[in-house]
Amino acid sequence: MDGDGRSPSPVTLEEVARRAGVSPSTVSRILNGTARVRESKRKAVERAIAELDYRPNVIARGLARGRTMSVGVITQDIASPFYNETLKGIEDSVAKVGYAPLFVSGHGTAAKEAERMALLMARRVDGVIVLTGMIDDPSLLSHAQRLPIVVTGRTLQGPNLVSIHLDNEQAGYDATRHLLELGHNRIAHIAGPVLNVDAQERLAGYRRALTDAGVPVDERLIAFGDFHETGGLLALNQLLETRINFTALFVANDQMAYGARLALYRKGIRVPEDVSLIGFDDLPSSLYTTPPLTTVRQPAYDLGKVAGEAILRLIDGQSPSLPELPLQIIVRESTQRRRGQSFG
Amino acid sequence: MDGDGRSPSPVTLEEVARRAGVSPSTVSRILNGTARVRESKRKAVERAIAELDYRPNVIARGLARGRTMSVGVITQDIASPFYNETLKGIEDSVAKVGYAPLFVSGHGTAAKEAERMALLMARRVDGVIVLTGMIDDPSLLSHAQRLPIVVTGRTLQGPNLVSIHLDNEQAGYDATRHLLELGHNRIAHIAGPVLNVDAQERLAGYRRALTDAGVPVDERLIAFGDFHETGGLLALNQLLETRINFTALFVANDQMAYGARLALYRKGIRVPEDVSLIGFDDLPSSLYTTPPLTTVRQPAYDLGKVAGEAILRLIDGQSPSLPELPLQIIVRESTQRRRGQSFG
DNA sequence: CTGTTAGCGCTTTCAT
DNA sequence: ATGAAAGCGCTAACAG
Numbered sequence: 045m046d047g048d049g050r051s052p053s054p055v056t057l058e059e060v061a062r063r064a065g066v067s068p069s070t071v072s073r074i075l076n077g078t079a080r081v082r083e084s085k086r087k088a089v090e091r092a093i094a095e096l097d098y099r100p101n102v103i104a105r106g107l108a109r110g111r112t113m114s115v116g117v118i119t120q121d122i123a124s125p126f127y128n129e130t131l132k133g134i135e136d137s138v139a140k141v142g143y144a145p146l147f148v149s150g151h152g153t154a155a156k157e158a159e160r161m162a163l164l165m166a167r168r169v170d171g172v173i174v175l176t177g178m179i180d181d182p183s184l185l186s187h188a189q190r191l192p193i194v195v196t197g198r199t200l201q202g203p204n205l206v207s208i209h210l211d212n213e214q215a216g217y218d219a220t221r222h223l224l225e226l227g228h229n230r231i232a233h234i235a236g237p238v239l240n241v242d243a244q245e246r247l248a249g250y251r252r253a254l255t256d257a258g259v260p261v262d263e264r265l266i267a268f269g270d271f272h273e274t275g276g277l278l279a280l281n282q283l284l285e286t287r288i289n290f291t292a293l294f295v296a297n298d299q300m301a302y303g304a305r306l307a308l309y310r311k312g313i314r315v316p317e318d319v320s321l322i323g324f325d326d327l328p329s330s331l332y333t334t335p336p337l338t339t340v341r342q343p344a345y346d347l348g349k350v351a352g353e354a355i356l357r358l359i360d361g362q363s364p365s366l367p368e369l370p371l372q373i374i375v376r377e378s379t380q381r382r383r384g385q386s387f388g
Numbered sequence: 389m390d391g392d393g394r395s396p397s398p399v400t401l402e403e404v405a406r407r408a409g410v411s412p413s414t415v416s417r418i419l420n421g422t423a424r425v426r427e428s429k430r431k432a433v434e435r436a437i438a439e440l441d442y443r444p445n446v447i448a449r450g451l452a453r454g455r456t457m458s459v460g461v462i463t464q465d466i467a468s469p470f471y472n473e474t475l476k477g478i479e480d481s482v483a484k485v486g487y488a489p490l491f492v493s494g495h496g497t498a499a500k501e502a503e504r505m506a507l508l509m510a511r512r513v514d515g516v517i518v519l520t521g522m523i524d525d526p527s528l529l530s531h532a533q534r535l536p537i538v539v540t541g542r543t544l545q546g547p548n549l550v551s552i553h554l555d556n557e558q559a560g561y562d563a564t565r566h567l568l569e570l571g572h573n574r575i576a577h578i579a580g581p582v583l584n585v586d587a588q589e590r591l592a593g594y595r596r597a598l599t600d601a602g603v604p605v606d607e608r609l610i611a612f613g614d615f616h617e618t619g620g621l622l623a624l625n626q627l628l629e630t631r632i633n634f635t636a637l638f639v640a641n642d643q644m645a646y647g648a649r650l651a652l653y654r655k656g657i658r659v660p661e662d663v664s665l666i667g668f669d670d671l672p673s674s675l676y677t678t679p680p681l682t683t684v685r686q687p688a689y690d691l692g693k694v695a696g697e698a699i700l701r702l703i704d705g706q707s708p709s710l711p712e713l714p715l716q717i718i719v720r721e722s723t724q725r726r727r728g729q730s731f732g
Numbered sequence: 733c734t735g736t737t738a739g740c741g742c743t744t745t746c747a748t
Numbered sequence: 749a750t751g752a753a754a755g756c757g758c759t760a761a762c763a764g
Contacts, residue, residue, distance in 0.1 A: 069752080
């Protein structure tokens with residue numbers, strides 16, 4: 045067999061026009077609501093469209109209008125459990141007005157991201173959303189000269205560019221504070237990649253909360269991971285090796301928290317009886333870990349929705365209004381009051 | 389502020405031609421390697437391209453060639469933890485030859501999928517990959533008359549269409565068999581949605597394994613869920629309510645297994661000491677549950693890779709060769725030998 | 733080997 | 749209100 049039985053050439057606008065006995069421009073006008081058209085012609089055209097099952101060619105339209113009705117989305121990894129919700133939010137918001145998102149993986153390196161950006165520009169996307177990329181600010185600003193950009197996970201202003209930033213520092217502070225309020229004062233932290241801005245901010249919040257509470261920051265209680273499960277597991281083992289005691293643990297994202305939780309399980313250390321554990325992100329499955337994970341909820345879906353709406357406005361030449369996106373602690377069962385002497 | 393500082397109109401092929409002192413066709417030929425061109429001209433064109441930082445307009449090219457260099461991908465939910473790996477596989481395989489995937493969510497309903505399919509066709513994608521859709525076979529076959537299609541999760545043959553099917557029945561059999569071999573004979577099953585083919589097959593495998601082993605199938609030991617965590621939790625509670633004893637549990641996917649695992653945890657039923665638990669999919673996080681989950685590994689990434697390669701071949705008018713994609717049991721720590729009298 | 737000439741399917745002046 | 753014509757950026761015969 046030789047799989048061929050290709051398309052009986054799709055119907056074109058011209059055929060519709062011919063069939064309806066009008067000119068192509070009239071059909072176009074009706075399709076786009078560009079101008080008033082006599083009712084009789086409109087009817088005829090609509091009939092022709094239905095009979096022929098005509099579907100406008102979005103590509104051709106894009107060429108003619110200079111708009112492709114598509115937006116690029118650069119992610120670190122399209123398979124990341126966190127960003128998937130965001131992608132969904134983007135899809136939902138842009139699809140509503142006929143836009144299609146083009147998702148590409150940046151693989152977490154600035155070089156790859158630059159390459160992907162070029163690819164998106166070659167496809168003439170009308171705008172691009174960069175989800176916490178590694179690409180540097182100046183490059184972003186320069187790309188913004190050619191097309192609208194919205195970027196998450198950093199604060200950056202510029203013509204044709206908006207950034208959506210969540211207050212990770214404050215959330216890191218709150219997470220740590222939650223632990224402090226439960227009476228813990230030996231609180232370890234598994235941070236994310238050193239170069240990751242979100243990770244840096246969460247760590248800063250952790251330090252500030254400790255300092256504010258008069259608890260000295262013990263650097264030996266801080267380990268670093270890669271934002272993946274393995275990283276959390278490794279970091280926890282490292283923490284354990286230092287033989288420094290701690291009764292609570294703040295992990296910079298849920299994936300690493302899962303890894304840490306397993307490492308704890310292996311050592312027979314119970315959660316939350318022996319150590320309280322708080323994560324960050326609130327992945328869908330964090331509600332179903334044993335015990336369900338206390339964590340900082342990131343509005344992943346809403347983030348996507350807001351980013352999608354923002355890029356649409358930018359494409360429209362308007363300046364988007366960015367609603368506040370709160371980070372919120374979700375207390376579940378992996379944290380509890382410290383047994384023995386209480387804090388403060 | 390009014391975000392506008394739009395693109396200084398991208399360089400076109402014609403400008404390159406002018407600058408290099410050749411005709412547009414020559415530039416095109418060089419770009420596409422369509423014909424031999426004198427070395428001197430090639431050099432001149434290459435210089436012009438570099439100087440102008442020219443990027444071919446993929447859209448215009450698509451219009452002219454009748455190929456858009458993009459493939460559509462219909463998923464149930466682009467945020468599903470299972471299919472994300474698959475999407476990545478698709479992206480990796482098609483991006484290699486300059487193709488871009490267009491991911492759209494079918495929301496698990498035939499109607500939505502049909503709408504998405506129309507959308508993809510309006511964008512003139514060169515082919516589409518349907519990941520276990522709800523859309524019926526005849527519709528699929530009919531769409532295949534207009535463009536190549538590869539579909540997963542069902543067996544279907546046709547011109548311009550190939551299906552990639554994994555042997556879920558056998559895997560369901562193997563999973564149950566694993567439990568039987570550990571000495572269990574009161575084995576419950578949480579199945580997926582009744583209308584889902586994969587779910588049906590896994591259930592059939594479960595029945596066959598039991599029957600083959602001379603263990604009567606007890607319908608009260610079978611509950612149904614929605615393939616999400618909640619569904620697993622609910623189904624397990626339902627199972628518990630019937631007060632029928634079981635010492636092992638085969639759950640039709642990992643997400644529901646997580647839910648069931650939490651329900652067990654809440655009742656103080658230990659895994660694997662009191663009940664052995666085996667899931668299906670091998671989601672990345674199943675390696676990090678407590679205890680790590682025994683499950684059936686689905687080659688999600690490879691599935692995407694194979695699907696991507698297949699659609700490319702189909703687009704090329706060739707018939708793809710489909711490698712076997714094995715489903716394999718991964719024994720971890722959530723299953724163990726039944727205590728007390730052993731089976732057989 | 734290379735330039736000229738038509739389109740690809742649609743939108744958009746510009747007339748009428 | 750509507751048709752004719754030009755053009756979006758590129759490719760692909762068709763002639764040389």
